[in-house]
Amino acid sequence: MYVEVVLLVLLGIVYTTTAFIRHRNRFQNFPKGPSGIPIFGYLPFLGKVPCQTLAELSKTYGKIFSLKLGQYTVVFIHDFELAKDAYRSEFLTGREQLALFEKRGVYGLGLLEGRQWQELNRFVMKCLRDLGFGKKSLQSSIMEEVVQTRSLLEKNTNKPLYLKPLIELAVVNALWGIITSEKYDIEDPTKRHALEIMSDGIADQNIVGIAAFLPWLAKLFPTYTGYTKGLRYFEAPEQLVKEVVQKHVDSYVPGTEKDFIDVMLTKIYSTTEPSSMFYKNVGMKNLHYTLIDLFFAGSDSMSSTLGWSFLYLSMWPEVQKKVQREIDAVIGPLRLPSSEDKSRLPYTEATMWEVLRKSSMVPLGLLHTATDNFKFEGYFFPRKTIFLTNLHFIHQDPLYWKDPENFRPERFINANGQFQRDEHMIPFFIGKRVCPGESLALQEYFLFFSGILQKFEFSLNPDEPVPDIGPRAGQKQSAAFGALWTSLQRICSSSAPGINRTAGWLKELL
Numbered sequence: 001m002y003v004e005v006v007l008l009v010l011l012g013i014v015y016t017t018t019a020f021i022r023h024r025n026r027f028q029n030f031p032k033g034p035s036g037i038p039i040f041g042y043l044p045f046l047g048k049v050p051c052q053t054l055a056e057l058s059k060t061y062g063k064i065f066s067l068k069l070g071q072y073t074v075v076f077i078h079d080f081e082l083a084k085d086a087y088r089s090e091f092l093t094g095r096e097q098l099a100l101f102e103k104r105g106v107y108g109l110g111l112l113e114g115r116q117w118q119e120l121n122r123f124v125m126k127c128l129r130d131l132g133f134g135k136k137s138l139q140s141s142i143m144e145e146v147v148q149t150r151s152l153l154e155k156n157t158n159k160p161l162y163l164k165p166l167i168e169l170a171v172v173n174a175l176w177g178i179i180t181s182e183k184y185d186i187e188d189p190t191k192r193h194a195l196e197i198m199s200d201g202i203a204d205q206n207i208v209g210i211a212a213f214l215p216w217l218a219k220l221f222p223t224y225t226g227y228t229k230g231l232r233y234f235e236a237p238e239q240l241v242k243e244v245v246q247k248h249v250d251s252y253v254p255g256t257e258k259d260f261i262d263v264m265l266t267k268i269y270s271t272t273e274p275s276s277m278f279y280k281n282v283g284m285k286n287l288h289y290t291l292i293d294l295f296f297a298g299s300d301s302m303s304s305t306l307g308w309s310f311l312y313l314s315m316w317p318e319v320q321k322k323v324q325r326e327i328d329a330v331i332g333p334l335r336l337p338s339s340e341d342k343s344r345l346p347y348t349e350a351t352m353w354e355v356l357r358k359s360s361m362v363p364l365g366l367l368h369t370a371t372d373n374f375k376f377e378g379y380f381f382p383r384k385t386i387f388l389t390n391l392h393f394i395h396q397d398p399l400y401w402k403d404p405e406n407f408r409p410e411r412f413i414n415a416n417g418q419f420q421r422d423e424h425m426i427p428f429f430i431g432k433r434v435c436p437g438e439s440l441a442l443q444e445y446f447l448f449f450s451g452i453l454q455k456f457e458f459s460l461n462p463d464e465p466v467p468d469i470g471p472r473a474g475q476k477q478s479a480a481f482g483a484l485w486t487s488l489q490r491i492c493s494s495s496a497p498g499i500n501r502t503a504g505w506l507k508e509l510l
Contacts, residue, residue, distance in 0.1 A: 100230045138443065210225040267283070
């Protein structure tokens with residue numbers, strides 16, 4: 001018995017020493033960062049608003065540093081030029097496979113990497129472009145949703161109105177139409193449940209954190225760590241997508257493709273190469289999870305951006321008036337704004353981009369991983385190293401923006417009075433894995449923003465405290481790293497004497 005115990009102790013020492021040496025060698029020429037505590041690393045010290053904590057750490061440890069977060073070592077980038085150089089590399093197109101995705105497996109546009117991701121991404125982007133992504137052909141369906149949104153606002157004057165689901169549904173419908181060629185019927189229990197669960201989950205700052213970086217602990221205490229809630233969030237659209245795909249399979253007729261699902265079914269049915277991402281069951285799984293990825297991307301982001309827009313304009317009423325004067329002068333009251341008007345509304349577009357800068361909806365982007373060993377900025381990064389970029393800091397960097405705390409659309413107006421996009425603005429990320437829905441998002445944003453402001457004016461409720469507009473925790477806002485994923489909560493609409501609009505009171509922002 002004594003001999004066995006001694007052997008076990010010796011084996012334990014050998015294993016621990018070997019693991020330490022491997023870890024030291026692996027991270028010998030690696031960005032430094034502050035120490036954490038055993039097991040948890042630096043997770044407990046990230047605070048309520050991690051993007052701000054990380055920005056403070058960058059003052060000490062530089063523009064690129066690392067933290068031990070649970071069982072992972074994560075590299076953080078706090079500089080636009082470094083981010084631009086890093087993410088143009090083929091080595092940073094990987095995705096970390098979180099424990100929450102174990103049931104899903106490595107399928108879909110969001111999780112594939114390398115050659116497999118390239119094959120699927122090329123097809124998806126071409127397909128969406130052909131179906132109208134970012135084109136005038138999509139404009140009519142978006143404008144129809146703008147009209148319905150304005151109509152509902154008009155019918156709910158002089159009483160509180162919970163605005164979030166109204167705008168959220170309108171925004172989702174445009175994307176849902178491209179994918180399925182049908183309306184997203186909120187009265188359908190499956191659809192309503194999926195939208196509600198995803199909306200609640202995205203706004204919950206506890207969804208990933210420990211579940212992402214300490215998955216074994218999350219599984220031991222699934223309720224307390226948010227793991228159960230995270231699974232519920234990610235699984236919410238499963239049944240919805242399963243039903244809509246089966247409906248398309250049952251009615252599929254070659255040569256009559258009318259939406260994204262039909263086109264991808266044609267690709268799947270015609271693929272004979274077993275290694276392809278479109279081959280038989282693999283192709284069906286990639287269709288299923290790509291639909292979920294697209295739905296996640298479009299379901300809440302734009303409604304939240306519009307919420308931030310109305311809040312900022314309520315807090316800077318002079319900006320709101322200037323936007324509305326421009327819309328009145330260029331378009332007038334008799335027709336809706338269209339995509340063709342954007343170039344003639346430079347201040348309106350500049351205001352939209354100032355909202356995107358100020359809110360930084362996805363403050364740390366998404367997890368990227370190294371697909372192979374590579375060197376960057378004099379450091380050696382082993383394969384599977386995780387990278388995150390503090391987009392909130394890049395959008396608020398005082399050395400570049402000079403007065404980032406101010407809401408000032410003029411920073412996007414050039415000397416000729418025209419809108420000019422700044423390359424330091426990367427709300428849709430940068431590099432090879434930029435958000436595939438950028439063109440649709442910007443088109444929807446412009447049409448909703450200008451269409452609603454053409455008819456409605458927003459102001460803060462004088463009986464409520466001024467809302468906090470600083471960064472906050474939450475998901476999309478992700479993991480323990482969040483920042484600003486939140487939504488407009490209530491508007492109390494009433495008649496506005498002396499103007500041709502309905503004035504709204506922004507009561508509170510969650």
